[in-house]
Structure formats: C-alpha cells, structure tokens
Amino acid sequence: MSGSLLVQNIIKIRENRSILDNISFEVHPNESLGIFARSGQGKTILSKTIMGLVKIDSGKITINGYGIHQNFEKAICKTGSVVDSPKFYEELTAYQNLLLTANLYGDIPHRRAWEMLELTELQKNKDHKVKSFTPAMKYRLAVARAMINYPWLLILDDPTRELDMQESLNVSYLLEQIRANYSVSMLILSKSKEFLLKTCADMLCMENGKVFSFSHDKKSFDFAEIIDIYSVQKAQITKILYSIPCVSEIQSKEFGLRIKVEKDESKRILDTLLANKVNIDYFLPSGT
C-alpha cells in the first residue's frame, strides 16, 4: 500500500535491556502520526530501526507493503527520512548536496532538486555552502533531501531538536504545505508535544522503549482550557500564538479566535499578546 507503515511487535535488546519493547503501530496512507517521547526514550533508535540502520531482534516492519528486512530496496525507494540531526557535505552547496542524493536513486531529474529548494524556500541559498547554514536552514534542506525521491512516506526524527520556537513554527508550516500539496504519509517522532499537536492528526506516546496509545497518556493533554480572543487582528495574533508552545489549537471565529491552551497559561498568553502591541477587545478564558 502506498505510503503505509506497519510496525509489528518489534523488540530490540541491547546490553540485556529492551530499548524497543514490543512496539506496534501503523501509519495509514495520507495520514500523519506523531510519537511523543522525551529525550532518551528511544525516538532515534526507532526511526533508525524503521529505516533499516538498526537490526531488530524480533518483529516485523513493513513499508509500502514490503518488509524492510526482506525487500529493503522496494520498501525504501518511496520513503524519505530525516533521522538523527541532519548531516551534509558541508563544503558543498545546498544544490550539490541534493544532486548527490538524487543520483543515488538513479532516475530523478535534476529539476526535482530545484523544485525541492523552492518548496523549502532555500532557492536563494542554492549556491551557498551548507557549512554557512543555520540549524533551521539545514533542517529544511534535510526535508528537501527527504522529499527528493517523490516519497509516499516521510519519517522525521525530532524535527525541533535544534530549533527555536519560530523555526519550529516554520517547519510546522512546511510540513503542512507538504501534506497539502503532496500525497505523503508522515511519521514524526518528537519531544515537543506542541509541535506534534500542531502537525499530526494522531498521536502516540513513547516511554522506556514502549509505545502507548494516546488515551493511555491522555492525562498529560487533558488539562487544557479554552480562551476566546475578540479582535480584528486575527492574522497577526495567530502568528504570535503559533510561537507560543502551550497553545495547542487555534480556531478562527467570527468574533476573532478561539484557542486551546495548557491550564494556567492564559496570563502568559495575554502578556505576550500585549507585549506585541496587538489590539484585543476581549480576552475571555474558559470560553465564557
């Protein structure tokens, strides 16, 4: 199936300890699944395992209908990934880096590299050496590289690892754009709950090498409150709200915006908005 990922009961034991403990989940075509895990819980090793860089002791991984260990080439040929922090040939330009990756697939036209630079808004930096790039630019270039083979499935390991709030927001926009314009399923592993809530339809939690369904960890998301913001400057406020990590949902309403935030964060949000000098008529917590 195009853009599907099926992980069944995978176990990875290292030094008599289960790093991946009977993990099972599924990403359906055109869906985005987020896995929330704090540092050291096994995000990177899980993504590397799915991409075949780490061998499993038992279980089965199927990408696009092909077993990763039985039919690696077919499973991977329509899969893009960014595992660990992205690495490049630092002395080469962004365009050269993309061409090198395109050549590995054999049948990718060079104009695809240019298209991907446009997608990630790096066209102006086409001829700049990667060593001069900021972490955010490098991440966007890594996404461009992951997209170069027209993937059906995109696996992203901790996209916000080295990024600040604004940069995380930009990556979130980029992923939304990719989902809207290309038929790509996504598996995103991150330690940023807010990022996952913004970018993924479904979510799982990972702890001590085990994956739990959303409901098991629901308590960590349950204590949210609703705030109605009455204002005509909806676009400006939305932009500011996106940079605030505790905001999990923004809805546009006739009166302005209705937002979902973590409990006891309303004062902080109001302060941030006022600091940015936006005009607010009313700021009403709990949807009152």
Added chain:
Amino acid sequence: MNLINNELFKLHMKKRLFPFFILNFIADVLLISFVLIKKDSIFYSLINGQNFPLFSLEITTVFSIIFSCMSVYDLFIYEDKSGTLCNELLTPLKRKEVVFSKFFAIMLELGVFFVVNLIFSYTISSVFLQFGDVFSYCGVFLPFKDGLLKTIVSYILILFPLSGVTSFAILLYFLISKKIKYPGYLFFMVLSLSIMGLFELIVSNRSFSSWTCGSYRNIFHYFVLNMTFKTILEVLFFTVVTVFFLFLSVSIFKKREFNA
C-alpha cells in the same frame, strides 16, 4: 555509474589528487635534472626518453599507494564520522553497491593519475633527454614500438597490485572500526602504510623472483620485463585478493548497525 560519478565528484571536491600531480611533476623534474647534471653517473647511460616513463612509474606507484589510502579515509572514515555515509544507507542502495562504487571511484582516479603521468613523463623526457636508440630497462633491450607497448602495459598492469592495496585499506578500516569507531587520519595512514610495508617485507622472498630489492620492485620488474604466464598469475592473484578483500569488507559492513 551514477554512484561512481558521485564518489568521483566527492574525491574531486577534496582536491587530494592535485598535490600528487605536483609532487610527481617535481619528482620527474628532479630525476631528469639529476641525470642531466651527473652525466658521468650510471643513470645517464640508463635513462633516456624512451624508458623514462617507466622510471617515473615507480615514483607514481609510491604516490598512488599513499593516495589510495587517503581516498579510503575520505570516502569511508570521514563520511562515517560526518554522518554522510549513513545518508547513503537511507536510500535503496545495497551496502555492496556503496563499497564497490567507492572502490571503483578510487581506481578511476588512480587511472587518471597514471594517464596524466604517462603523457607528461613522455613529453618532458622527449624534450630534455635524448630519445635513445633502443628502449632499455633493467638489462632488457627492445625496439621503440615494443618498448612503448611494454610501458603502456606496465602502467595498466600496475593498477592490479594497487587495487589490492586499495581494497586492503578498505578492509582495514572495516576491521579497525569494530574497535575504534572513527580512527584518526594520521593513525589510519600510519597503520595502513605500515601493514603494507610489513606485507612487502614478508612476501619479498617469493620464489618466482630473484631480484633482491624487495617485492614491490619484484612485482614491478616482473610485470615490466616478464609479461608471460607468470604475469597472468600475478594479475589473477591481485584480482582474487581484491575481490576477497572487498567481499570481506561488505560482509562486515552488512552486519554494522548505525546506532544512536
């Protein structure tokens, strides 16, 4: 072919070969200068425009051994260290293809080095040395055409032991990477060249050669002077060694995990 192009591009960007062109050029010029200055020495009677490329090939071969070890460092150890090797494994490439493409890229670079050196050494020796009546090398005398053919064939044949050297350096990296994750540049160069030197000493007393100046010279002279059945055996020996080393490297590489 795309894969080999990629590796060639990376090697080209590293600009490793350029200093060797310069060094080889300097060595050739120094050798010619020495011959011209010391007209009373034995060299003056030995070296002429016809056989100079063969003397030059001996120098080129030494540089090539160093160059192949440096290239193995750049394409394997440096890429492993910088994480770009891992990127290649995230594409639908077999690990065998990764190893072989890097190996062939190094061999192609060596081929370019040899072709340039052959043309260059013929040109400068024709200009500065007398062309000579006959091709003479280590006591063998041949007419011009046969001498030229022998020179070209020698340049091609010497690539076989060099492929053995390159594949050995690759295998060495995979063997030591089990213990030392990212060996340093100097460490790898000293280790690989020392082991090759040791190998040279051990095999220098091979039965089929009576030369006394070491196996490297033996192999060289053997290829140059005795292109017979034993030459074919030598070529086969180095081909088998190369293939064996490469497949051993691939089997180690296949088991390798890229852990966090």
